[in-house]
Amino acid sequence: EAQVTQNPRYLITVTGKKLTVTCSQNMNHEYMSWYRQDPGLGLRQIYYSMNVEVTDKGDVPEGYKVSRKEKRNFPLILESPSPNQTSLYFCASSPPGQGILDTDTQYFGPGTRLTVL
Amino acid sequence: AQSVAQPEDQVNVAEGNPLTVKCTYSVSGNPYLFWYVQYPNRGLQFLLKYITGDNLVKGSYGFEAEFNKSQTSFHLKKPSALVSDSALYFCAVRFYTGTYKYIFGTGTRLKVLA
Secondary structure, three states: OOOOEEEEOOEEOOOOOOOOEEEEEEEOEEEEEEEEEEEEEEEEEEEEEEEEOOOEOOOOOOOOOOOOOEEEEEEOEEEEOOHHHEEEEEEEEEEOOOOOOOOOOOOOOOOEEEEEO | OOOOEEEOEEEEEOOOOOEEEOOEEEEOOOEEEEEEEEEEOEEEEEEEEEEEOOOOOEOEEEOOOEOOOOOOOEEEEOOOOOOOOOOOEEEEEOOOOOOOEEOOOOEEEEEEOO
């Protein structure tokens, strides 16, 4: 089954304790992205990756890191989590679009609910 | 600045009645436009998209959306609402600004009343 998976689905942690949320897709998509969802703010893009070893900042990258060493995986790293990073996080991937470096419909993972105390 | 607006936080409609969820956008160029639906404790599911061509786009679960270039709108519609349509709906835009980027609206909660 074509899908985007995320782990863990739920995580409660404390301020300053490094954590990683994994994301994996089995659709051979080049484009992958991380979002956070907060009430009243919708989805905001954290980081995205056009391909292996190519990553770029989205709209709210502060406090986050990513890496893209393999095409299928795009982990989100919080080096020193803070309470304002408590949120619902989604990973997404997209197949190529019609043009060079183009993208298309994004397919989303099930989400990771993170609470930072 | 590029933006997507969903002016209604919540829309209530009676089952069997037509529904409309509004979306307007402000981006340069010729964007791709999307609608996604989110059910409780689930990820976002793709409903439909507009790239080019016919302004009326049909998607999953009987939903459709009308692209209006002059009003920069992409409203989601369904002729007859079901209770099971109750969910959170997001409008999204993909545009080019040196690289391809996506922005999402803040979401509209649809409540279909039996």
